[in-house]
Amino acid sequence: MIGADVNLLLEQAFAALGAGDSARAQTLSEQIIATEPANPNGQHLAGLALLQRGDAQAAARHFEQAVQTDPNQPDFHLNYGVALEHLGRIDDAAEHYRSALSLASDHPPTAARAAANLGFAHRRKGDFMDALKAFEQALTLNPGHVGAQLGLVHILGGLRTPDHSPSLEAALVRGLGLEHANYADLSAACAHQLSLKHGLAAQPQTIAPAAISQDPLFSAYLERCLNADPVLELFLTDLRRDLILMPPDEVSDDALRTAALLAGQCFLNEYVFLADDDEINAVADLKRHLESILIKSPDADPDPDVVCRDAILYALYAPLNTLECSDILGKMPVGALGADLDRLIELTLRDSLTEQDILDGLEILIPITDQTSLAVGAMYEKNPYPRWLHAPAQQPVALAAYLGGLFAHFQPPDTGEKPDILIAGCGTGQHVVHAARTHPGAAITAIDLSKASLAYAVRMTRKLGIANVRFLQADILDLENLGQIFDIIQSVGVLHHMRDPLDGWRVLEGLLRPGGVFKVGLYSARGRETIQACRRLIAAEGIASAPADIKRFRRRILGAGPDGEDGNLAGVMEVRDFFTTSMCRDLLFHVQEHNTGPKALAADLAATGLQFIGFEGFEEAGINAAYREAYPGDPALTNLDNWEAFEATHGQLTDMYVFWCHKPPA
Numbered sequence: 001m002i003g004a005d006v007n008l009l010l011e012q013a014f015a016a017l018g019a020g021d022s023a024r025a026q027t028l029s030e031q032i033i034a035t036e037p038a039n040p041n042g043q044h045l046a047g048l049a050l051l052q053r054g055d056a057q058a059a060a061r062h063f064e065q066a067v068q069t070d071p072n073q074p075d076f077h078l079n080y081g082v083a084l085e086h087l088g089r090i091d092d093a094a095e096h097y098r099s100a101l102s103l104a105s106d107h108p109p110t111a112a113r114a115a116a117n118l119g120f121a122h123r124r125k126g127d128f129m130d131a132l133k134a135f136e137q138a139l140t141l142n143p144g145h146v147g148a149q150l151g152l153v154h155i156l157g158g159l160r161t162p163d164h165s166p167s168l169e170a171a172l173v174r175g176l177g178l179e180h181a182n183y184a185d186l187s188a189a190c191a192h193q194l195s196l197k198h199g200l201a202a203q204p205q206t207i208a209p210a211a212i213s214q215d216p217l218f219s220a221y222l223e224r225c226l227n228a229d230p231v232l233e234l235f236l237t238d239l240r241r242d243l244i245l246m247p248p249d250e251v252s253d254d255a256l257r258t259a260a261l262l263a264g265q266c267f268l269n270e271y272v273f274l275a276d277d278d279e280i281n282a283v284a285d286l287k288r289h290l291e292s293i294l295i296k297s298p299d300a301d302p303d304p305d306v307v308c309r310d311a312i313l314y315a316l317y318a319p320l321n322t323l324e325c326s327d328i329l330g331k332m333p334v335g336a337l338g339a340d341l342d343r344l345i346e347l348t349l350r351d352s353l354t355e356q357d358i359l360d361g362l363e364i365l366i367p368i369t370d371q372t373s374l375a376v377g378a379m380y381e382k383n384p385y386p387r388w389l390h391a392p393a394q395q396p397v398a399l400a401a402y403l404g405g406l407f408a409h410f411q412p413p414d415t416g417e418k419p420d421i422l423i424a425g426c427g428t429g430q431h432v433v434h435a436a437r438t439h440p441g442a443a444i445t446a447i448d449l450s451k452a453s454l455a456y457a458v459r460m461t462r463k464l465g466i467a468n469v470r471f472l473q474a475d476i477l478d479l480e481n482l483g484q485i486f487d488i489i490q491s492v493g494v495l496h497h498m499r500d501p502l503d504g505w506r507v508l509e510g511l512l513r514p515g516g517v518f519k520v521g522l523y524s525a526r527g528r529e530t531i532q533a534c535r536r537l538i539a540a541e542g543i544a545s546a547p548a549d550i551k552r553f554r555r556r557i558l559g560a561g562p563d564g565e566d567g568n569l570a571g572v573m574e575v576r577d578f579f580t581t582s583m584c585r586d587l588l589f590h591v592q593e594h595n596t597g598p599k600a601l602a603a604d605l606a607a608t609g610l611q612f613i614g615f616e617g618f619e620e621a622g623i624n625a626a627y628r629e630a631y632p633g634d635p636a637l638t639n640l641d642n643w644e645a646f647e648a649t650h651g652q653l654t655d656m657y658v659f660w661c662h663k664p665p666a
């Protein structure tokens with residue numbers, strides 16, 4: 001073969017890789033290497049193809065060859081680093097990322113990638129300050145770098161200072177302005193800084209409502225994060241009361257802006273704050289007033305400032321679609337009542353109308369008949385889980401490369417660029433968005449019992465421009481009727497709500513293609529002891545699950561000091577789900593749930609013939625490192641009996657086990 005042929009093969013291999021055909025890319029690069037064993041580009045492409053196929057070991061050998069032959073190519077170092085990181089050789093990986101960074105000084109996108117990867121390597125080593133610097137460097141080189149934005153925010157979210165830190169506050173504001181970030185990662189750090197800055201733990205607070213909208217961190221926090229901080233919740237509850245009881249002519253523009261931000265937050269938490277009689281009466285007065293000026297005196301032009309003020313204040317307590325005059329508000333031209341009210345009209349009125357239209361046209365597999373499924377579905381019809389507004393960005397990655405990076409011992413299936421994916425129990429669609437962005441070429445089927453949840457999911461995926469999803473109402477128990485099998489199934493937080501989760505396991509195993517993989521999330525018995533204690537109390541006292549009951553129960557827990565009557569339950573406030581109505585209902589008031597442990601998981605897997613691959617999230621949490629030390633004889637970390645014993649001595653590992661398993665190839 002002559003040089004020109006090799007160049008053609010290189011071009012073809014590169015194109016195959018770009019099209020996700022890693023098998024063809026591998027074959028072509030092997031042909032190049034057979035002709036010119038030292039060809040560094042051929043070695044590099046072979047490494048990339050193998051990395052995409054999840055074989056980091058073989059990929060590393062090829063990258064090493066490429067780097068040895070041509071040590072001045074930043075990409076070679078960069079990708080060698082990725083393979084080494086997959087193999088757990090973090091220091092070596094960091095070394096190659098540094099080389100890539102210095103070699104790519106005239107190519108900012110590559111340098112940014114190298115800096116971001118260096119950030120992740122530092123993070124894996126627990127060197128958070130170095131990670132922060134590396135992510136910042138990546139964002140200086142390429143402000144839109146998705147990984148660097150996510151990484152930076154993740155580190156910032158873990159930072160706490162003993163006193164208020166203006167520099168951390170500024171960094172948090174910047175983090176909340178990053179388009180691709182996961183704002184949920186920043187929520188606790190923001191709440192902590194706000195608490196320190198404004199002395200929120202002290203009683204009584206002196207911060208005026210108008211000052212909140214003038215505080216960049218406070219306003220960004222209310223707009224972008226879901227509060228999950230008990231001290232802040234009590235402060236915000238009082239703030240809402242102050243706003244609704246304020247004499248109307250004393251509500252300044254800044255105070256009204258604060259009210260609008262807080263109303264958005266209240267919509268997101270599904271009005272979970274407890275209100276007293278004075279507030280309830282004030283809201284009823286406002287409702288009457290608004291309806292009278294908008295409906296009952298149609299000839300008299302209402303003062304837009306008054307409409308705007310009253311509607312925003314009303315939205316602190318209820319969505320605007322609960323007003324009799326909601327259609328009039330909904331038809332107001334955008335901009336007529338100001339941006340703050342426009343946002344609330346969109347969130348609390350127009351979106352629900354859109355969902356109703358979607359709901360009416362939803363595809364149904366077959367009518368649901370199982371009694372438990374009907375009861376569970378009814379719960380999520382009332383409280384779709386969860387309400388969300390923002391989906392952090394996700395970098396596309398081939399399944400094999402993703403699983404290869406998570407589990408070095410596992411040889412993942414090559415599902416290509418267009419895997420068939422089933423999301424069983426998709427709720428309001430967050431996992432669907434994640435899957436669709438991770439696998440842009442996939443054909444996704446997403447099912448749930450709850451039409452209201454599905455309608456939310458459809459609306460949000462449409463808004464985000466995701467079009468490769470078929471949504472339908474269905475019970476997992478009936479999914480054989482789909483007449484389809486899948487490469488990937490995901491069911492997180494779902495099977496434990498079935499009468500017998502094993503029935504669900506069996507159906508889903510039957511829908512998995514041989515060699516296919518299954519991501520499951522199931523409640524942990526040890527991780528949910530406090531939650532179980534709350535559930536026992538709720539059952540013993542016969543507390544109902546209507547929103548008013550949920551709010552009263554939550555206030556009881558929020559007010560319980562560690563030594564008080566319910567002090568042993570205070571730990572439940574560390575769970576994010578405590579902080580909204582639907583999530584709290586899911587957490588503490590569920591009509592049907594099971595909890596499990598590693599040994600029981602092993603039994604479920606044995607009963608269905610599925611094989612355990614590994615837990616997700618344990619590496620970052622340092623759990624795998626501790627396990628490796630305790631069980632050096634299980635380097636793959638797959639012995640669930642060991643995990644049972646490890647959890648018994650180590651203490652709870654998580655409140656939900658998220659793990660992957662697979663169906664052996666035929």
Ligand SMILES: C[S@@+](CC[C@H](N)C(=O)[O-])C[C@H]1O[C@@H](n2cnc3c(N)ncnc32)[C@H](O)[C@@H]1O
Nearest residue numbers: 380425426427448449450475476492493494497
């Ligand atoms: C806690 S939510 C989790 C939603 C989503 N997986 C997530 O984590 O955001 C549980 C969802 O599972 C759905 N679900 C429960 N049992 C189901 C069944 N038998 N078939 C289909 N969906 C089910 C519920 O309707 C609900 O939307």
